[in-house]
Amino acid sequence: MSRTAAPRALTLRGYAISLWGVVWREGLRFVHQRGRFLSALVRPLVWLFIFAAGFRATLGVSIIPPYETYVLYEVYIAPGLIAMIQLFNGLQSSLSMVYDREVGAMRILLVSPYPRWHLLVAKLLAGVAVSLLQVYAFLLVAWFWEVRPDSSWGYLTVLPALVLSGLMLGAMGLAMSSLFKQLENFASVMNFVIFPMFFASSALYPLWRVQQSSVLLYDICRFNPFTHAVELIRFALYGQVEWTSLAVVAGFAAASLIAAVIAYDPSAGLTARRGGPGGAR
Numbered sequence: 139m140s141r142t143a144a145p146r147a148l149t150l151r152g153y154a155i156s157l158w159g160v161v162w163r164e165g166l167r168f169v170h171q172r173g174r175f176l177s178a179l180v181r182p183l184v185w186l187f188i189f190a191a192g193f194r195a196t197l198g199v200s201i202i203p204p205y206e207t208y209v210l211y212e213v214y215i216a217p218g219l220i221a222m223i224q225l226f227n228g229l230q231s232s233l234s235m236v237y238d239r240e241v242g243a244m245r246i247l248l249v250s251p252y253p254r255w256h257l258l259v260a261k262l263l264a265g266v267a268v269s270l271l272q273v274y275a276f277l278l279v280a281w282f283w284e285v286r287p288d289s290s291w292g293y294l295t296v297l298p299a300l301v302l303s304g305l306m307l308g309a310m311g312l313a314m315s316s317l318f319k320q321l322e323n324f325a326s327v328m329n330f331v332i333f334p335m336f337f338a339s340s341a342l343y344p345l346w347r348v349q350q351s352s353v354l355l356y357d358i359c360r361f362n363p364f365t366h367a368v369e370l371i372r373f374a375l376y377g378q379v380e381w382t383s384l385a386v387v388a389g390f391a392a393a394s395l396i397a398a399v400i401a402y403d404p405s406a407g408l409t410a411r412r413g414g415p416g417g418a419r
């Protein structure tokens with residue numbers, strides 16, 4: 139009789155159950171945190187109803203792709219507000235990761251037999267699923283404000299773009315969360331990430347207008363991955379693909395996820411050097 143029990147093999151069914159458990163837990167947390175849902179809606183709706191109404195007369199939008207005619211300013215900023223919902227949700231999900239990693243359920247999961255990459259991908263997919271609920275709730279309210287794509291098919295064609303942009307922004311948040319052990323430190327840094335990414339992008343104004351005022355700012359906006367997330371969503375709402383944005387968002391999502399997996403690896407990542415869970419087995 140062997141002195142040590144053989145470890146149980148990790149089956150595909152086991153991976154699926156663990157994935158569903160993480161996604162289900164994130165969904166229950168979102169359902170019970172009604173304030174999180176309301177804040178996710180109120181923030182972009184304030185921009186849509188108040189900010190856009192005030193700047194409609196001064197910030198006219200010329201005919202630029204994917205629009206085939208002049209559009210109202212609130213129609214133009216809608217994709218940027220959608221991406222803003224996903225940006226806040228991605229970083230909020232990563233904020234909870236900092237807490238869970240130290241004293242919550244993720245502390246237990248990170249020392250489970252399942253590989254770190256699987257747990258991080260499960261956490262990431264759970265955050266994307268929550269962001270989709272928030273985005274479509276916003277689109278429903280915007281529909282009554284007559285902010286909608288040319289065809290109802292736009293609500294379906296935008297789904298892959300939402301998933302990909304949600305993965306990119308969520309993976310970016312996960313990679314950032316590996317750098318912090320305390321919740322307060324990560325929360326304070328969030329503002330230094332969210333607002334520069336949002337304002338230095340095409341979310342609120344076309345890049346050709348930015349170029350007219352500052353070439354340096356135009357270059358910053360052009361290389362901002364959030365800009366490409368906005369443009370990917372904008373074109374997808376009209377059943378089109380912006381191939382450059384697709385490549386940038388997919389590449390940045392993959393790079394951010396790889397960085398998060400490496401950072402959370404107990405032997406090579408930052409968690410081991412910082413004494414995080416699983417740092418020593």
